[in-house]
Amino acid sequence: MVAESTTPSLAADAAPPAEADGGPGAKGPAARGPGSGNTAAYLRYVAGKIAGAIISLFAVLVTSFFLFRLIPSNPVKQMTGGRRMSDAQLETLRHQFGLDQPMWKQFTTYVGDALTGDFGTSFQFHSPVIDKITDALPATLLLSGTSFAIFTALGIWLGTRSAWRNGSRSDRFHTALALTLYSVPSFWLGLLLIIVLAVGLGPIPGLFPTGGLETGGLHGFAYAADVARHxxxxxxTLVAVCYAQTLLVMRSSLLDEMGSDYLTTARAKGLRDDLVRRRHAVPNAMLPTFTLVFVNLGNVVAGQILVETVFSWPGLGGLFYQALSVPDLPLVQALFFVFATAVILANTAADLLYPLLDPRVGR
Structure with a gap:
């Protein structure tokens, strides 16, 4: 990776000996990924990872069915909203939603329908579960995608600066701040921001809405600006509690690279310090961070339930909280499967792409 980012003459001199022959520390021309005579090994690696992902998805499907049935509740009575109903009416509801069937029958029906994309009908909304998920998905993707892009870029940038200025006042400040925010519960931080920046303190008025996606009645640019304000x-909240992990991993990886011989050689060749960092140290230090980025991509979708609930955000997280309060078993099961699938697919994508950056993984 390093050799491709500089001139041929410098790459030949700056790279460590192990890099030239694709040895254990390969970072130069030999580190080309699975295309350099390792296609068969890489394909076996890919097949193993995909098979593992399929097994994990099926295990999640099974777990989602049994897990939420451990909650002591009576979904049929919850569906009535407290209205008085006769035993016959309650039994009709139980039959309508298949709750009068034996557990094994409910399970086989659930798995068979789920494999075709049918997660049943919501108890509380009386509409197909897949429709409720489809309606709420754009709001979650908007919030999680925006947060993910910001905290990933911020974590990599600050992690690089902190490592390159290791021990400086800036490094100590950013590391301490990141660790502090990382330990703060997201719902507590969200409530604090609502009190300070939405409700306002004393003579200081609130600057932002307390929750929701939009005010309503707006169109065009005014609508976009209103959504951005919400x-x-x-x-x-999401950026504050999520960027620390990326910062710390990037900082640690870059600190490990800074003592490498090829960086010393590059400096001895007269390269500027920022060029050494940007073209040599950072690309190699990005390997562990690359994996973390994909893991966070799945986690941010599944991990913003509390944030969406606190801010009344009409996404999958808020929908999951509503479904769990009933409990709306078909909706809870489907959302649990969606969240777990996002994490599994993100991890699998990282596993499949990582050998392209580090060929030692797929061998």
Whole structure:
């Protein structure tokens, strides 16, 4: 990777000996990924990872059915909203939603329907579960995608600066701040931001809405600006609690690279310090961070339930909280499967792409 980012003459001199022959520390021309005579090994690696992902998805499907049935509740009575109903009416509801069937029959029906994309009918909304998920998905993707892009870029940038200025006042400040925010519960930080920046303190008025996606009745640019204003507080909350992990991994990886011989050689050749960092150290230090980025991509979708609930955000997280309060078993099961699938697919994508950057993984 390093050799491709500089001139041929410098790459030949700056790279460590192990890099030239694709040895254990390969970072130069030999580190070309699975295309350099390792196609068969890479394909076996890919097949193993995909098979593992399929097994994990099926295990999640099974777990989602049994897990939420451990909750002591009576979904049929919850569906009535407290209205008085006769035993015959309650039995009709139980039959309508298949709750009068034996557990094994409910399970086989659930798995068979889920494999075709049918997760049943919501108890509380009386509409197909897949429709409720489809309606709420864009709001979640908007919030999680925006937050993910910001905290990933921020974590990599600050992690690089902190490592390159290791021990400086800036490094100590950013590391301490990241660790502090990382330990703060997201719902507590969200409530604090609502009190300070939405409700206001004393003579200081609130600057942002307390929750929701939009005010309503707006169109065009005014609508986009209104949505962006509603996103400020939940995005700040997610970024604050998520960027620390990327910062710390990037900082640690870059610190490990800074003592390498090829960086010393590059400096001895007269390259500027920022060029050494940008073209040599950072690309190699990005390998562990690359994996973390994909893991966070799945986690941010599954991990913003509390944030969406605090800010009344109409996404999958808020929908999951509503479904769990009933409990709306078909909706809860489907959302649990969606969240777990996002994490599994993100991890699998990282596993499949990582050998392209580090060929030692797929061998």
């Amino acid at each position: 996103m400020v507080l939940p995005v700040i």
